[in-house]
Amino acid sequence: MASSDCKISPIISIFVFFLFLNSSSVCPVCSSESGEFNRVNQTFHAREELEKLKMIRAHLMKINKPAVKTLQSPDGDLIDCVASHQQPAFDHPQLKGxxxxxxxxxxxxxxxxxxGSENYQLWSILGESCPEGTIPIRRTSEKDVLxxxxxxxxxxxxTKPIRRDSSSNGHEHAVGYVTGDQYYGAKASLxxxxxxxxxQYEFSLSQMWVISxxxxxxxxTIEAGWQVSPELYGDNYPRFFTYWTSDAYQATGCYNLLCSGFVQTNNKIAIGAAISPTSSYNGGQxxxxxxxxxxxxxxxxxxEFGSGVLVGYWPxxxxxxxxxxxxMVQYGGEVVNSNPSGLHTSTQMGSGHFAGEGFGKASYFRNLxxxxxxxxxxxxxxxxxLADHPNCYDIQGGINTVWGNYFYYGGPGENSKCP
Structure with a gap:
């Protein structure tokens, strides 16, 4: 018997070992629990996605106002002509009615x-405009929000893009600025x-900041200029934009007309729409x-945007x-550097060329x-x-009788001196 027991023992051990390995398939209770967990998990994610979709659609209903007329832009944008008194600004309690x-x-x-100051946006390049009494608003889609x-x-x-120590949060600047006085406005050509x-998670812009x-x-801050932002718009067109905040970008303010705030008065300019034409290297500016x-x-x-076109106002x-x-007033460029692959981003500022290349090659602000x-x-x-990282993006200022105060700025980002 002792001998027989010794022979059977290894067989039993092997059987137990395989039983353990296949416990999920041979144990109906375990299998049932695993399947139930997966079903619950899938149901949870489905509900989560449904709630997210409901939230997005409710938000779109809030910002996409009923249109009197809708125009199709060559870049794919839909431009809604919305009655002036129904624009998002008038959702604000202090502006209602x-x-x-x-x-x-x-x-x-x-x-x-x-x-010729009104035909420099793609959507209106063929002379399209919204009827009197309405304003053009770029329609926001589910894809935009997602x-x-x-x-x-x-x-x-x-994040806060203005601070002089802003390089720590990935925002980098090359700007001209004035401070130490009381300012009631600012003007520039760029x-x-x-x-x-x-x-998608980076942007490049050129703008003015009016700050207090x-x-x-x-x-x-009150901000206006042009920006390329794939996350916000889904493409790489330079677009006219505005921004404002009263609490350092925490809970107040937004881009363009994406919240109640800025009151638009113009029926020919769409904030957030693509600008056309653009400058070319060693070519037309x-x-x-x-x-x-x-x-x-x-x-x-x-x-005012362009050459005398009033767009609207911030109450x-x-x-x-x-x-x-x-x-304080600032003028200049800003990019987001997300350090892809541990290197400095190759996102360009302005033309993508350094200030020293001058007219026709570098970006500029003039008549400040x-x-x-x-x-x-x-x-x-x-x-x-001031430039946060002059090896990546730099700036050179000057003054003359034609351009008044001016500067060239910009750069390519990642290069041999900006790894």
């Missing part, structure tokens, strides 16, 4: 040229490019003018510090001015220039 204000008096010393890293923060900046953006408050939680100024009568901050009540005046307490445009007296 109101209508856009009449244009204010422009700053003294301001000269505008309206010739590209956002956070649905609740769609249309908002997640050329438009189509810089390469390395991935500290760089803590009470920062107020296309620039636009931007003017932001505070209406002395009502205190609202108005925006003064949106702000805390900017209810009175700005304490500010608005003083008397609603007069005046030249800058103390322009400073």
């Amino acid at each position: 109101q209508k856009p204000l009449d244009p204010p008096e422009r700053p003294k010393g301001h000269h505008s040229n309206r010739m 590209r956002a890293s956070n649905v609740r923060k769609f249309g908002r900046r997640i 050329n438009v490019w189509a810089p390469r953006v390395a991935n 408050g500290s760089f803590g939680n009470d920062l107020n 296309f620039d636009i003018s931007l003017l932001v100024w505070k209406d002395p009568k009502h205190g609202n901050w108005w925006l 003064s009540f949106l702000f805390t510090h900017l209810r009175s005046h700005a304490t 001015q500010v608005v003083d307490w008397d609603n007069s445009l005046i030249p800058l007296s103390n322009l400073r220039v």
